[in-house]
Amino acid sequence: MSHVLALCGGVGGAKLALGLARTLPGEDLTIIVNTGDDFEHLGLSISPDIDTVLYTLAGLADPERGWGRADETWRFMESLRALGGEDWFQLGDLDLALHVERTRRLKAGETLSAVTAFFAARLGVAARIAPMSDDSVRTILRTSAGELAFQHYFVRARCAPRVDAIRFDGAATARMSPAFRNALARNDLGAIIVCPSNPYLSVDPILAVPGVREALNASAAPRIAICPIIGGESVKGPTAKLMQELGVSVEPASIAAHYRGLIDALVIDRTDAANAADVEREGATCVAAATLMRREDDKIALAHTVLEVARGLRARDVAA
DSSP: OOEEEEEEOSHHHHHHHHHHHHHSOGGGEEEEEOOTTOEEETTEEEOHHHHHHHHHHTTOBOTTTSSSBTTOOOHHHHHHHHTTOOOSSOOOHHHHHHHHHHHHHHHTTOOHHHHHHHHHHHTTOOSEEEESBSSOOEEEEEETTEEEEHHIIIIISTTOSOEEEEEEETGGGOOBOHHHHHHHHOTTEEEEEEOSSOIIIIIHHHHTSTTHHHHHHHOOSOEEEEOSEETTEESSTTHHHHHHHTTOOSSHHHHHHHTTTTOSEEEEEGGGGGGHHHHHHTTOEEEEEOOOOOSHHHHHHHHHHHHHHHHHHHHHHHHO
């Protein structure tokens, strides 16, 4: 397989990103991560999805929580709470070091791309991990509790308010990160993979960056997405709840419709194989496979499946 570009959110996307990283040489994989979730908290620059991908690929992620670092301690949060500080967003003692150093480097004038690449190298991650943009893009949700920044909705309000609309502040003037732009322009780009992240909250911010949709539409590389819905339920997070609130049927065909024109194939779980015809009516080749990733072997197996789908699509195009 030539170069692979993956578009990724946090926990769910990071699982497939790990499978791809275990399958491909590091120089053959670029992972572009959503930064619509980024925010400033306690004076620190926090990039939750980037950090989840970094920790996952570095073997440092907490397998139980699915976010943060393994063997974390919480003395900082305990002390902050005792002082009456904001404690709704958990910052572990080990995790805190990364946020402090990121903030220092950004304030010194480095880009988020440069800081992320530095951290990846220090943590021994061979794949290229980069933000979707070095410019600020912030996901804002219009909800039954008023307008909420993403982390206030997702963490503080625990996704409880009903969502009526979503916007991405700053997206209209944002620019693709250099790694993103370069990966899309590669002559040897062999596949573009949309990881099984929330389409509305994790992938749409990436697609909102000017030029991204056009580049995906123009790319000759096979474009494959993995469905984050299994049996009418979210694999992780509020995807199903959000779809219902936005008036969208919670089924694989809705995911295919959401990505219509941007993907060539949708990989769905075998549980939903009966929905294949509905998916294909939305213009995407449908492939049923085991998409639930509980163990590392599952992640690697799904990565192999997705890469085989890409090879099959390329062979079909050549034959045509």
